[in-house]
Amino acid sequence: MQKAEAVYPDESQKKICDQYGMPVQEPEEMVALATDSLGQSPIYGTRVQLPEGGSITWFIHCGEYSTADEFYKPVHVHHLSEMLPEVVNYLCLPTGAKFIIDNAGYEDVWLEA
Template sequence: MKNKSVEILEKYIDSQKNICKKYNSNFNKIDEKLFIGANYNLKLEPINGLRHPIHGKLNGWYIWSGEWSDSDDFFKPICLEHLIELKPEIIKYFGLDIGFRFLANDKGYEDVWFDQNITSLK
């Protein structure tokens, strides 16, 4: 029996591949067993996301809204299933490759770009 995260990812695999094609990214399937770094104030718009390489128990995705903070506790680990419950509209970006970023809001604005500076952990 598949877990809920795997079922959700499979449902949206085509939309993830379409986003990758649209923005010239290789498709890089997210590891649903690892955590995402998220700022829990995701009610503000727009939503920001960026993908670093996998590091420890984090799959490389960092998601936030509102003002950026360099605080050590700005990002907290969250499982994919819980993040999808909070922001299901961003699942389509989770196939983007390492180095990609996105900025999106609930009114249809979307910007996706590659940022070489985030392709390695520092």
């Protein structure tokens, strides 16, 4: 049986954008995820301008940031629902958006000036 593809944006993603007064922007197929940081808290997400010839705008890590060369790894957006489901509702935030969430209910979302 084939897994159903996610639809962007869904109602939860629209709600987050509306809550913070931001336009909806569909995510690219790939994100940069610090897979070695999974399980740590809080979770940070930053959406950058799509670089020329690039395919990733979202950079997501948990816990402490690292400058290590291999800190981020490309991950297909559909795998996030299994790997880090907490971030899926934020994927339709626009370029320049950042978020911090934790497992105690903390949430901060803003646009980088």
